[in-house]
Amino acid sequence: MYSIQFGQVTIPYTIKWSEKRKTVSIKVDAQGVYVTAPKETTIEKIKEVVHKKATWIRAQLFHFNEIIDENHHRSFLSGEKLPYLGRQYRLKVIKNESVLHPTFKFQQGVFIAMLPSEITEDQHREKLLPLYEQWLKEKGEVFIRKRINRFTLKLQEEPTKIKIKDQQQRWGSCTANGQVLINWRILLAPVSIIDYVLAHELAHLKYMDHSQAFWDTLRMLIADYEERKEWLRVNGKTLYI
Structure with missing residues (x-):
């Protein structure tokens, strides 16, 4: 240092x-x-x-x-709420002796986790956070592929690949060969903010820099991108659960 x-x-x-x-x-x-x-x-x-x-x-x-630095550390206990697309949904944890492996699903507006009965509350986060993350990646990829169409039509450019992954420092990135990589945590944000991140990375398909031409292209895709960018700057830390 x-x-x-x-x-x-x-x-x-x-x-x-x-x-x-x-x-x-x-x-x-x-x-x-x-x-x-x-x-x-x-x-x-x-x-x-x-x-x-x-x-x-x-x-x-x-x-x-x-930047807001609230402690949003989830323990993944029954009754807690988990975010998805800007909304909060209750988590219901069920323990049963017949359950051999933890499972996680979303059903009728509720996250439902099944755990072996011997799992203690202190172990809930360790067991359920990876399943929650995987669920977000799977659902998020489908969601993003649908959302992305509105921008690719305007842009007349399409990514070679879209991938949801774990990125600690970025909300998204665009590679030189046209792959768009999205941080799974952005799926916890409101849809308007997800759209901003998508449009930002797609604009890099035309301009791999932050030149004036890049920002003009982003404004063409999202006229109020500055407001959404500021929301993410201020609230981004709340998306780290």
């Missing part, structure tokens, strides 16, 4: 050297400041770049500190 002093503030940052990069890049997220630099770059040169960007870095850190 490295750091610079900027006025009265110490800014710590992590460095990653890359053989592919030709310039120093800086990324700021809720976890901290990350610098990626060409392999031959000196520590002093990196410090110089970080110091030049210190005002911007502080502003980014301030924004992340604003």
Whole structure:
């Protein structure tokens, strides 16, 4: 871990050297400041770049500190509510001696989990979170394939593949070969926010950067994308259960 002093503030940052990069890049997220630099770059040169960007870095850190950081840790006990597409649905846990393996399903507006009787309440999250995640991935892929059509028709571009996966740092991404990858946690958000993430990644099919042309394309797909982007910035942490 490295750091610079900027006025009265110490800014710590992590460095990653890359053989592919030709310039120093800086990324700021809720976890901290990350610098990626060409392999031959000196520590002093990196410090110089970080110091030049210190005002911007502080502003980014301030924004992340604003983000709602409520504790939404679920224990997966009977009676708790689990989110899906912006709504909350009650979880019903049933224990039975005849149950050999945990199961998880959604039926008539209720999540129903079946557990072997010997499973303790402290073990509920360990046993049921992976099943909940898998359910979201399976249902989410079907849902997203339907939602995505409204944007691909306007864009006249289609992804080569759509995949729901676990991404810790991103809500979505678009690869150079046209694959759209979506963080399964975004399926907990309202549909309008899911649409924003989909449109954002699909716009990258035309522009693999954040140029003005990219933002103009995103605005063509979703006129009020700034409002949805801000909702996600402020509320994103509540989607980590």
